Amino acid sequence: MTAQTPDSPTSPAPGTAEQLLRPHAEQAFAAELAALAAADDRPRPPRWALSPWAVATYLLGGTLPGGHVITPKYVGPRRLVEVAVATLATDRALLLLGVPGTAKTWVSEHLAAAVSGSSTLLVQGTAGTAEEAVRYGWNYARLLAEGPSPAALVPSPVMTAMREGRLARVEELTRIPSDVQDALITVLSEKVLPVPELGTEVQAVQGFNVIATANDRDRGVNELSSALRRRFNTVVLPLPASFEDEVDIVSRRVESMGRALALPELPAAAEEIRRVVTVFRELRAGATSDGRTSLKSPSGTLSTAEAISVVTAGLALAAHFGDGVLRAGDVAAGIVGAVVRDPVTDRVAWTEYLEVVARERDGWGDFYRACREVSG
Incomplete structure (x- = not known):
């Protein structure tokens, strides 16, 4: 099979929606x-x-x-x-x-x-x-x-x-x-x-x-x-009302942006998307999803758009520097960067979340260790 080059007849013409980084x-x-x-x-x-x-x-x-x-x-x-x-x-x-x-x-x-x-x-x-x-x-x-x-x-x-x-x-x-x-x-x-x-x-x-x-x-x-x-x-326009709505929004936008950035399709991204959304929603609300633990909220908005950015950056890391599967280590740095905007008060809130919530939550050991590594 002949390799397709940018000038091949089957390549999208320059300026078409398929080649634009961010089409209207x-x-x-x-x-x-x-x-x-x-x-x-x-x-x-x-x-x-x-x-x-x-x-x-x-x-x-x-x-x-x-x-x-x-x-x-x-x-x-x-x-x-x-x-x-x-x-x-x-x-x-x-x-x-x-x-x-x-x-x-x-x-x-x-x-x-x-x-x-x-x-x-x-x-x-x-x-x-x-x-x-x-x-x-x-x-x-x-x-x-x-x-x-x-x-x-x-x-x-x-x-x-x-x-x-x-x-x-x-x-x-x-x-x-x-x-x-x-x-x-x-x-x-x-x-x-x-x-x-x-x-x-x-x-x-x-x-x-x-x-x-x-x-x-x-x-x-x-x-x-x-x-x-x-x-x-x-x-x-409110923040997404439910967890599932926010997961759906992040998944759709990440998929769309991944295509635009020519990132390979990555399996098993759903688990990390749900984890990122969970972290953002709990810190925004100042409480865990079960309502049992109160949390300090950081100064940033931790919006859905920021969750999309964190996951997209993680996909790029997994595609180019990992094994092609989105893992906790791929999203850890992005989450820490989104949460810790104020190096004093936000770091206190983030450290509390890691030690009180992430460390004790079943199945979150990899996430806890990855975030501790990048948090310093």
Whole structure:
């Protein structure tokens, strides 16, 4: 058999979803979106690629009449997803709120992909985000040569979404300075973006809306003004309600990321995934799962996203430096790094967990020894 090279005819073309390290939602799940569009016979709001029912099905998963299986992108209360989708069908913007690692960005991206067919109209919020990122900027070479003109104007993702009737995403809204946040007020209330330099304005066409995300932990950083908060319907995304739900989420995302990173398929990963999730949930709750032992909680969030990162890193270790089976030693360093953020208080909490819980738990001897080795 001839070895397949990157230039072989059977290799995916550069830039295709198969070769991209992190394809956009609309690329990775193009087949599911197409199947939903073909089967979707329900009313669609103007310029929506799918009906609200089909958008919710895309997020939550299901089986279409023709037998096509839609994989769940979000595991959680169905009503939360329905409220989020219904909000986007009104003139109210949507704010996804929650602690870090509760899939706010993930849900935002998939909502935009399902509603608008594209998730790329994105404003990434940081302390340095300027007003131009929300409103518009200028091509300064043309501005100096020609003066203010439509050709010299550089539209923001929000302005583009208004013109085209699509969804714009604003990530980490509360990280953006307050004066820049307030540039959204006129956009969300009047559905218009003035361009005084040109004596004109951009009016939003049907289909336009905004999805923003914010972390509970960022309260007090750049708190939303009451005027801006009134323009949003807020949906709070909780941590996974049950142990099995969280295991399911971690397993699905790790499998997906493993394929993207070209990691070999590893057997017997389920046991370590369940152990990582157990550790994170018990430390978050401040008690063991049976409720018999109280624990100190560390300062970090120990979110589902961090559990996914720990397991994925462990898979890479097992694949490249181990025997191909995910073991306690492969996830130990990742867990310690996730838990011990503060070298003083977190180390006390972690040491207590190891000695009081892990050391005494049946079948956890390998995990205890591996964690003690990397904890120093």
